[in-house]
Amino acid sequence: MxxxxxxxxxxxxxxxxxxxxxxxxxxxxxxxxxxxxxxxxxxxxxxxxxxxxxxxxxxxxxxATEAERSTFRQLVRISGVGARTALALLSGLSVADLRQAVAAQDSARLVRIPGIGKKTAERLLLELRDKLDASSGGMATAGAPAAGAGSDVLNALVSLGYNDREAGWAVRQLPMDVTVSDGIRQALKLLSKEK
The missing domain is CATH 2.40.50.140 (Nucleic acid-binding proteins)
Structure with missing residues (x-):
């Protein structure tokens, strides 16, 4: 990659x-x-x-930012949303605007983007409701600065098969100054105790 x-x-x-x-x-x-x-x-x-x-x-x-890429990756995970549609969404709305639209469940903002119809907008709002947060920089589950070690640990945990919610919870438990390798190790210990 x-x-x-x-x-x-x-x-x-x-x-x-x-x-x-x-x-x-x-x-x-x-x-x-x-x-x-x-x-x-x-x-x-x-x-x-x-x-x-x-x-x-x-x-x-x-x-340009890690938050844009994270949002793009969340969008392409949604059934029926391809890379071109995700790119169109991020071209028509900033990450912050998209988070606000999701938080308010405002499909009218999404429908204004070329290529997004009413059904697609409603599906996006439903799928993103628990994944994007109006107050954070990217995914609601990240719990750490988007460009810091927290996002690398989060990505590693998701790659290992943990869902976003579990991975986000583990990352939020870590100290802010943790290195990526130590963060992964500590997060895996935390997750193994939870199961």
Whole structure:
């Protein structure tokens, strides 16, 4: 998995950007929120990325913040929501606006986004209700700064098969200054005691 790209920004053709990383040009689709925050061409840029592998293509999506990427990953987990729909949502609404719409169960805000109909909006609100929190930076279960060791520990626990709620609870129990490896070890101990 390609988790982050740092390189020179060669082209900006919305929603596609081309980033040169030591002679290799990566085509990366970005939401408009990220696109507007990019520096000018020729400048160095860092993007958090998500790689989608299909039979006919390898697609790389880039985000200015970890919160955008986490939200994108939550969106593509929803049945019927593909990467393009998730990108459209993040282009039409900021992460904070999406969290507010979910908290208020406001389908009208989602329907205004091209490609999102009433049924899709209602399904999104239902699926995201317990996953996004209006007051936090990303997933409601993260319980730690999105870019810190807490999110790495959370991702590791989810990869090991724990659900978001269990992983989030374990991460919230950890000290703020814990390293990723120690955090994973401590979280696994906590989770084994809970079962």
């Amino acid at each position: 390609i988790g982050r790209i740092t390189g020179r920004l060669l082209e900006k053709l919305p929603p596609l950007v081309l980033v040169d990383v030591q002679g290799v040009g990566y085509e990366i689709d970005v939401p408009m929120s990220t696109f507007y925050s990019l520096p000018g061409t020729g400048a160095e840029v860092t993007l958090y990325t998500h790689l989608v592998i299909r039979e006919d293509a390898h697609l790389l999506f880039g985000f």
